Amino acid sequence: MRFNWLSEYLAEIRSNIDSSINHESSPWRQLQLQQLTPQAIYCRIKSTSAEALEHVVIACVVYLLVCLGLYKLTFWLSAPATMTNNNRLGAGAHGADREREREAGSLRQMLQSGLRLRSVHLPKSAQMDRVLLVTAHPDDECMFFGPLIYSLTQRDNCQVYILCLSNGNYEQQAKLRREELWRACIKLGIPESNIVLMNATNLPDDPNVEWRPDAVASLILHTVESLDIQAIFTFDRDGVSSHPNHCAVYYAAASLCLANLLPKDCKFYTLDSINLVRKYLSIFDLLCTCFMSTHWCILSWKEAAVVRSAMLEHQSQMKWFRWLYIYTSRYMFINSMRQINLSDVELEMQIHDN
Structure with a gap:
């Protein structure tokens, strides 16, 4: 059995790589056009490393912010339901306040079931x-x-x-x-x-x-x-x-x-x-x-x-x-x-x- 389609596919991939390298805007072509002096290589490595470090720092900052948000959300979700009920049924509470407390309670229950975020997740008492x-x-x-x-x-x-x-x-x-x-x-x-x-x-x-x-x-x-x-x-x-x-x-x-x-x-x-x-x-x-x-x-x-x-x-x-x-x-x-x-x-x- 002949694999003509495989050889044709590999030849197409090779031609695409060659064309990308020979393209004037390709970074490989630009590196070839530059003089490969130690100073040029050092500048190239320095710029690439700085960009990579910037991405790492951004990722770390995003991770820390997400953890802080989840930490705050966890204790809001774990707030005892009795506290919400007391606020909702208080003698001096207005209708709008009771409605907001009711909506907050339903949102809390929905997030608890969906996100599984609780400050304590242990076997039953x-x-x-x-x-x-x-x-x-x-x-x-x-x-x-x-x-x-x-x-x-x-x-x-x-x-x-x-x-x-x-x-x-x-x-x-x-x-x-x-x-x-x-x-x-x-x-x-x-x-x-x-x-x-x-x-x-x-x-x-x-x-x-x-x-x-x-x-x-x-x-x-x-x-x-x-x-x-x-x-x-x-x-x-x-x-x-x-x-x-x-x-x-x-x-x-x-x-x-x-x-x-x-x-x-x-x-x-x-x-x-x-x-x-x-x-x-x-x-x-x-x-x-x-x-x-x-x-x-x-x-x-x-x-x-x-x-x-x-x-x-x-x-x-x-x-x-x-x-x-x-x-x-x-x-x-x-x-x-x-x-x-x-x-x-x-x-x-x-x-x-x-």
């Missing part, structure tokens, strides 16, 4: 009446899980428990860090009776010591069963900051899921680890979060101030870079989580073994 957060060190609850804890403590009839697996004795400050943990949790809305702080010698606060998954798993399982926990939240396999103790907590909880030892009504969720750029985008990571995550919590600047004040209770950990962290880190404003099932655990265990 009935599935999360008793929640356990498993952390590795004191201050993890503020540095990484602050938005989630704040959102859960604002729910009615939601009991939040903290299981901290080490006493933070890396710098021989266990007693001080214990007191800091208690004060921080109280500011986040967690009562002292809901805090479980372990003091196990085989689980030291040390990145150079590998925690045994079976030891961690037994502590988690005992806490889940004794407190009748319905949902577990902890780190994912990357541990947010790649701290070995954080990763060990995930693999311990994942082993319970893999062995089918968790109660049937207990769900397992992990906090998403993200790349370094997104980690320090603050509220400007909102667009990526809403499109790439299943569950999330987004705090306003005023709500995030509560998390910052709780983090400030950990004065022993407030180095200069932590001050930058609490104002620039995305984890002080946004948490995104995903539910882990058996197939996810099997896949990640295979990745870990490889």
Whole structure:
């Protein structure tokens, strides 16, 4: 079989390229007509680079403006309906005001269903009446899980428990860090009776010591069963900051899921680890979060101030870079989580073994 049509098509493409190069207005022709001196080449590269940089700057500015607009829109859509009803049914409200409030309420409902923009997008309250957060060190609850804890403590009839697996004795400050943990949790809305702080010698606060998954798993399982926990939240396999103790907590909880030892009504969720750029985008990571995550919590600047004040209770950990962290880190404003099932655990265990 002959492919005459293919050879004719290729010949036509070649002739078009040759004609475009030989055209006087073609940039390739203009470059050929110029003297190919180092100065000419440098000027050409400089002008092209400046144009590309300008496009990048414009794209970044547009992205930041879109994120700011979505951030404002998110909290407008998440405004409680009772507030709108009170404004609409106020005794002194005029007919026109009531009509505007009614239109605003209908617009809010339409955008909520269409855009899926909500400041809190978590499983239903009935599935999360008793929640356990498993952390590795004191201050993890503020540095990484602050938005989630704040959102859960604002729910009615939601009991939040903290299981901290080490006493933070890396710098021989266990007693001080214990007191800091208690004060921080109280500011986040967690009562002292809901805090479980372990003091196990085989689980030291040390990145150079590998925690045994079976030891961690037994502590988690005992806490889940004794407190009748319905949902577990902890780190994912990357541990947010790649701290070995954080990763060990995930693999311990994942082993319970893999062995089918968790109660049937207990769900397992992990906090998403993200790349370094997104980690320090603050509220400007909102667009990526809403499109790439299943569950999330987004705090306003005023709500995030509560998390910052709780983090400030950990004065022993407030180095200069932590001050930058609490104002620039995305984890002080946004948490995104995903539910882990058996197939996810099997896949990640295979990745870990490889």
